[in-house]
Amino acid sequence: MDAQSSLLRSQYTICKPSIHNSIVPSYLSTTLVASSRTRCSFAFSSLATKTKLKFRACVKELQNEPVTEDDMKSKIRRKSLAVFVSGGGSNFKSLHEAAVNGFVHGDINVLVTNKPDCGGAAYARDNDIPVILFPKSKDGSGLSPIDLVNELRSYNVDFILLAGFLKLIPAELVQAFPRSILNIHPSLLPAFGGKGFYGTKVHKAVISSGARFSGPTIHYVDEEYDRGRILAQRIVPVLPNDTAEELAGRVLHEEHKLYREVVAALCEERIMWREDGVPLIQSRENPELYM
Numbered sequence: 001m002d003a004q005s006s007l008l009r010s011q012y013t014i015c016k017p018s019i020h021n022s023i024v025p026s027y028l029s030t031t032l033v034a035s036s037r038t039r040c041s042f043a044f045s046s047l048a049t050k051t052k053l054k055f056r057a058c059v060k061e062l063q064n065e066p067v068t069e070d071d072m073k074s075k076i077r078r079k080s081l082a083v084f085v086s087g088g089g090s091n092f093k094s095l096h097e098a099a100v101n102g103f104v105h106g107d108i109n110v111l112v113t114n115k116p117d118c119g120g121a122a123y124a125r126d127n128d129i130p131v132i133l134f135p136k137s138k139d140g141s142g143l144s145p146i147d148l149v150n151e152l153r154s155y156n157v158d159f160i161l162l163a164g165f166l167k168l169i170p171a172e173l174v175q176a177f178p179r180s181i182l183n184i185h186p187s188l189l190p191a192f193g194g195k196g197f198y199g200t201k202v203h204k205a206v207i208s209s210g211a212r213f214s215g216p217t218i219h220y221v222d223e224e225y226d227r228g229r230i231l232a233q234r235i236v237p238v239l240p241n242d243t244a245e246e247l248a249g250r251v252l253h254e255e256h257k258l259y260r261e262v263v264a265a266l267c268e269e270r271i272m273w274r275e276d277g278v279p280l281i282q283s284r285e286n287p288e289l290y291m
């Protein structure tokens with residue numbers, strides 16, 4: 001092993017190779033994660049072109065050349081996303097636009113809904129995104145939980161994003177996609193969450209409580225309503241003469257921005273889990289900062 005590779009090994013925590021058959025020298029055919037300021041983390045893919053891109057990006061980093069966003073994204077696999085809606089789907093549309101314009105390093109490959117005539121489903125059909133009915137409706141149409149898991153697997157779904165979906169996600173789905181299902185809720189959880197707290201009902205309860213602030217929460221989904229690990233929140237003021245509709249509009253505006261930022265971090269693998277189980281988002285600009 002030459003001096004450079006031994007230096008590399010001394011500075012970095014060597015992890016298990018994520019993918020074999022790389023075309024680069026053996027001492028680089030592993031995942032190296034910098035322990036110091038310059039982070040040079042790369043996992044080589046089995047595709048020569050991607051490996052060259054990743055290797056080039058890492059060498060640029062080691063040579064202290066600026067690494068562009070494209071360099072970063074060329075090292076990370078583009079993610080496959082499923083969105084679940086029950087209503088108008090403004091968060092879904094916002095996320096789809098972010099995926100199309102490149103802000104989110106992923107593709108929304110399937111929409112799931114319990115309301116096939118809702119606005120979100122119409123938008124999906126207009127944009128050639130397959131629509132799946134879940135759960136089963138009274139006439140027997142729609143998928144069972146196991147069939148839905150299998151269907152999502154057929155789209156290679158990495159993450160499930162709930163966006164105004166009003167049915168309980170069953171344990172089969174939660175267990176099939178661990179730490180991979182997010183929900184956006186229009187209050188500062190744990191306040192004003194749980195069964196019965198959805199849509200305008202949430203905002204009416206916030207106003208009635210006299211709370212001075214509200215805002216969206218994005219959290220991981222577990223078997224209960226709104227009890228999963230909180231990942232991100234934003235606050236908005238509750239004004240003295242607010243109607244539920246006015247507060248809803250103020251919160252929804254923040255929801256769109258927050259969900260785009262969180263899903264971008266998710267797809268760029270910038271979610272870190274603290275030892276006590278709290279998930280944190282690593283800043284895109286400065287990897288030393290978390291939020």
Ligand SMILES: Nc1nc2c(c(=O)[nH]1)N[C@@H](CN(C=O)c1ccc(C(=O)N[C@@H](CCC(=O)O)C(=O)O)cc1)CN2
Nearest residue numbers: 165166167168169185194195196198222223224225226
């Ligand atoms: N397993 C989970 N499933 C879902 C979660 C979750 O956290 N874990 N979040 C909800 C979204 N949500 C709040 O963010 C929510 C949606 C609906 C309800 C509710 O009370 N629904 C009614 C039925 C409403 C209807 O059919 O029109 C009910 O269950 O009686 C509470 C919270 C999505 N799923």
Ligand SMILES: NCC(=O)N[C@@H]1O[C@H](COP(=O)([O-])[O-])[C@@H](O)[C@H]1O
Nearest residue numbers: 088089090091164184185186198199
């Ligand atoms: N408890 C779940 C819940 O109330 N979700 C809320 O439904 C709305 C969906 O709007 P959209 O369909 O326009 O994205 C959003 O405000 C979301 O926070």
